[in-house]
Amino acid sequence: MDIKKMLLSHGKKTITLDEIISGLKLGEAGTEKVYTCINDILDKNILEPVKSSGINGNIRYPMYKKYRIAIKDEIDNAVIDAINKLHPMLLKSGYLSVNPSEYQRLKTVVDALNIFFFEAKMGEYISRKERSFEIFGHEKTLDDSSVKSFLRKLKISEKDLRFYDTPEYCFHDYIPIKKDSMTLLICENKDIWFGIRRRMFESGWRCLFGTAIDGVIYGEGNKVSDRTGALVEYLKFMGNPQVRFLYWGDIDREGFDIYRRTKAVNDSLDISLFVPGYRQMMAMLKGKAAEDSPSSKKHGMDFDSVLQCFSADEQVFLKGILEDNKLIPQEIISYTGLKEG
Numbered sequence: 001m002d003i004k005k006m007l008l009s010h011g012k013k014t015i016t017l018d019e020i021i022s023g024l025k026l027g028e029a030g031t032e033k034v035y036t037c038i039n040d041i042l043d044k045n046i047l048e049p050v051k052s053s054g055i056n057g058n059i060r061y062p063m064y065k066k067y068r069i070a071i072k073d074e075i076d077n078a079v080i081d082a083i084n085k086l087h088p089m090l091l092k093s094g095y096l097s098v099n100p101s102e103y104q105r106l107k108t109v110v111d112a113l114n115i116f117f118f119e120a121k122m123g124e125y126i127s128r129k130e131r132s133f134e135i136f137g138h139e140k141t142l143d144d145s146s147v148k149s150f151l152r153k154l155k156i157s158e159k160d161l162r163f164y165d166t167p168e169y170c171f172h173d174y175i176p177i178k179k180d181s182m183t184l185l186i187c188e189n190k191d192i193w194f195g196i197r198r199r200m201f202e203s204g205w206r207c208l209f210g211t212a213i214d215g216v217i218y219g220e221g222n223k224v225s226d227r228t229g230a231l232v233e234y235l236k237f238m239g240n241p242q243v244r245f246l247y248w249g250d251i252d253r254e255g256f257d258i259y260r261r262t263k264a265v266n267d268s269l270d271i272s273l274f275v276p277g278y279r280q281m282m283a284m285l286k287g288k289a290a291e292d293s294p295s296s297k298k299h300g301m302d303f304d305s306v307l308q309c310f311s312a313d314e315q316v317f318l319k320g321i322l323e324d325n326k327l328i329p330q331e332i333i334s335y336t337g338l339k340e341g
Contacts, residue, residue: 003041007069008101014050016066035061046071055207079103086110087117089225098179102326113156123162123240131163148262164237171224174200174213182214185274186224188249188258188330190286193218195335197228209276213246225261232266248274251281251321251328253298256306275309281328282317284337290326330336 006023009013017038021027026034035058041047046069053066083096090096090113096103103110103122113253116135126134132142141147142163151157158164174197175184185208187193196216199205206212224230235243247253247262263271303322307315321328 003044004046004071007046007071009105010069011102011105012069014066014068015047015052017056017063020067022072030263031058031061035063038063045331087114089117089156089160090154093153095153095155102150102153106147109136109141109150111146116161125162125164125195128158128163128165131161135161165233171220171230172218173215176200177214178205178238179214179241183212184215184217184218184244185213185246185248186217186223186262186271188219188224188247188255190218192248192330192333195338198335199338199340201338205340209280209339210341211246211274211276219247219249219258219262222258225258225265228265230265231262231269231306235269243269245269245271246274247271248277248330250330251278251318252293252295252326253301253303253322254293254295254301255330256322257298257301260303260306273306277330277333278310279314280337280339281332282314282332284332285328288320290324290328293325293327296325 003024010019010023015023018040021029021034024037026037029037038047042049047067048070049064050066051064053064055062055064062107072134079100081093083100086096090110096110112135128142129139133139135141142161172193173184174183185196187196193216195210197203199208206214214316219225231245234242247259249258259271259273263269303319307318310318320326
């Protein structure tokens with residue numbers, strides 16, 4: 001490969017010795033041949049050694065580990081004219097005007113973006129892969145690290161391209177009417193989630209045990225707490241409304257720990273326990289013995305800070321459940337046991 005062409009296509013201001021060897025396909029050549037080639041390039045004044053990078057350690061054929069690319073772009077007027085005719089969104093950062101070789105290197109990307117900005121009518125947000133296919137004809141182009149880097153240099157954001165990243169965790173939810181400000185109930189277990197969803201869908205409920213709710217989310221046990229920012233991503237997917245989350249799960253060590261971890265990994269959000277639901281669970285247990293928890297984990301874990309939202313008597317009862325490793329499952333409240341007021 002022509003050395004000038006290789007250096008121009010490198011896309012960086014510096015290049016390592018290994019990258020030169022790879023770009024010129026000198027991997028099979030001996031050290032002496034590589035040494036000769038590097039010195040020939042240095043004689044042409046298109047590379048300058050970065051002395052702080054150090055020497056390769058070979059006494060007979062010493063070579064610096066990194067070089068500064070000193071080659072000047074040979075850009076004709078036609079390229080400059082083409083850049084000047086691009087959509088203003090592609091020129092706002094000034095990057096292409098200062099680095100015209102980048103236009104040549106990424107011409108297919110630039111041209112596709114140019115067509116998009118000139119022809120696209122800014123409408124609904126769509127997913128990253130959907131937008132990528134629309135612009136480039138390939139769903140993974142916007143995932144490419146070099147394209148992401150190029151867009152950052154152009155100061156073109158997700159907002160400019162009007163796409164969102166589909167959350168890694170797409171929670172099952174039911175929200176009849178999405179609003180700018182909402183209260184959403186997270187249920188640890190599927191049956192109770194589905195029961196509340198039925199009540200909201202079939203009966204038009206917008207209140208549960210006297211608490212107004214705008215929707216219900218299935219947290220899928222540990223799923224809601226296992227990944228940092230899962231709920232933050234979920235809200236971003238919805239357009240970042242103002243949401244107050246209420247969490248409702250099993251009464252046992254695991255259930256309260258899921259709640260605590262969910263708060264910890266989404267610490268910017270308003271998340272609190274759905275106290276009316278827990279009170280109804282305790283009321284349903286009266287006169288019955290709590291079952292043993294299937295897990296003996298989290299022995300000795302302190303839940304005092306979690307239980308502060310309950311009355312003093314309730315805290316005593318709940319601490320007894322936790323200390324004895326008992327369980328009151330969320331399913332103690334059946335579909336027919338749900339109450340609107």
